[in-house]
Amino acid sequence: MKQYGYDVLDINELSEEEMSDLLQAKRVRGEADTHVSNFGVGACLRMNNDVTSGGWNWENDVQNGLHAERNAIGRLHKNDRASGLKRVTVIGGFVDSVSEDPVAPCGDCRQDLMELWGPGTEPMVIMAGIRGKIVRIRLEDLVPFMFDLNKYRPNK
Numbered sequence: 001m002k003q004y005g006y007d008v009l010d011i012n013e014l015s016e017e018e019m020s021d022l023l024q025a026k027r028v029r030g031e032a033d034t035h036v037s038n039f040g041v042g043a044c045l046r047m048n049n050d051v052t053s054g055g056w057n058w059e060n061d062v063q064n065g066l067h068a069e070r071n072a073i074g075r076l077h078k079n080d081r082a083s084g085l086k087r088v089t090v091i092g093g094f095v096d097s098v099s100e101d102p103v104a105p106c107g108d109c110r111q112d113l114m115e116l117w118g119p120g121t122e123p124m125v126i127m128a129g130i131r132g133k134i135v136r137i138r139l140e141d142l143v144p145f146m147f148d149l150n151k152y153r154p155n156k
Helices: 016-029 068-074 078-083 107-114
Strands: 007-009 039-047 052-056 085-094 124-128 134-138
Touching: 016 039, 016 052, 016 068, 016 085, 016 124, 039 068, 039 078, 052 068, 068 085, 068 107
Parallel strands: 085 124
Antiparallel strands: 007 134, 039 052, 039 085, 124 134
């Protein structure tokens, strides 16, 4: 039976590419509009064709805003989305504090990320707080019973 697992890393254990994605997520987090929750999130998507897309959360007064991961997805060109997701990196925390706890994509964003899954790929998720440990996990392990509409289509 397959076991679900994840790696807890120090920042110096990231690859150069992973570090680049973390820095982009941290940079775009500065664009977040958090006037309701004061909780800023930045995300960097890296696609299999090595195109990256950054996104940040945006809130409105009725708490019907845009999550960082969805913002990043919406910024991708259709051909880039079709190449499939290689990795998503998410960083966040309250704006006026230095959080050490890794921030995870919410359930809706996990489903959205799953739908970027390309054939023959194994997307990774890197989750970080503003400082502290970093978690690296396969998307499949973060969403172990993901909904895949293609399973239910006739002739599949």
